[in-house]
Amino acid sequence: MMGHAAIMLAAGIGIPVLAALNARLGANIGGPAAAGVVLFAVALTAAGVVTVLTGPAALGRLAGxxxxxxxxxxxxxxxxxxxxWIAPVFGVGxxxxxxxxxxxxxxxxxxxFGLFGARQVPxxxxxxxxxxxxxxxxxxxxVVGRP
Known part of the structure; x- marks a missing residue:
């Protein structure tokens, strides 16, 4: 369980970093949507590599x-x-x-409600x-530290 928590903590740390990096890329190139395309291309490549290494047979079950x-x-x-689009004008925080x-x-x-097959926790x-x-x-x- 601690390993799962550590992975999710790292994912949580990554979300604001992702936001800041992609917002800067979008601002630098003048196109937030184009920055999103680049992000997804990199993410697809990374996910593809992991899929090939861990079990590409799962892709065959997508149709059902x-x-x-x-x-x-x-x-x-x-x-x-x-x-x-929003982080550069609204702030990452x-x-x-x-x-x-x-x-x-x-x-x-x-x-x-146990939606989407999730374990129900009242x-x-x-x-x-x-x-x-x-x-x-x-x-x-x-709020803290804001003028």
Whole structure:
């Protein structure tokens, strides 16, 4: 479990770095959408290499999957394009703050209702309080030290 937590911590650290790097690339080339295309090309190459190394046979089972499962690709495209466009004008911290707030809220709903085949974890009063504290902590990071 600690290995899983470490990987997810690294992924979490990577999100604002991704936002800052891709926002800068988009600003430098004058095209946030073009920067998104470059990001996806690099990501596709990396995912392709990992797939080849870990089990390319899984790709053969794609045809039998429900179409709604492919919406995840649209969601990641929306995230990358929106953060690349908005971060330079709104600030990386502000943009990521709202991303994290959205993640906390949607994760709680997905867990509570067991949506999309996720393990069901009821939203208890204690858990809701913890999520509220997380949201308050996120908000404080944007308020403290601001003029």
């Amino acid at each position: 999957q429900p179409p709604h499962l492919f919406a995840a690709g649209l969601l990641v495209a929306f995230y990358v394009l929106s953060i690349t 502000n943009a990521v703050f709202f991303v994290l707030l959205g993640q906390v809220l949607s994760a709680a709903a997905i867990d509570h 939203l208890t009063v204690l858990r809701a309080a913890g999520l509220g504290l997380m949201a308050a902590g996120l908000a404080l990071t944007q």
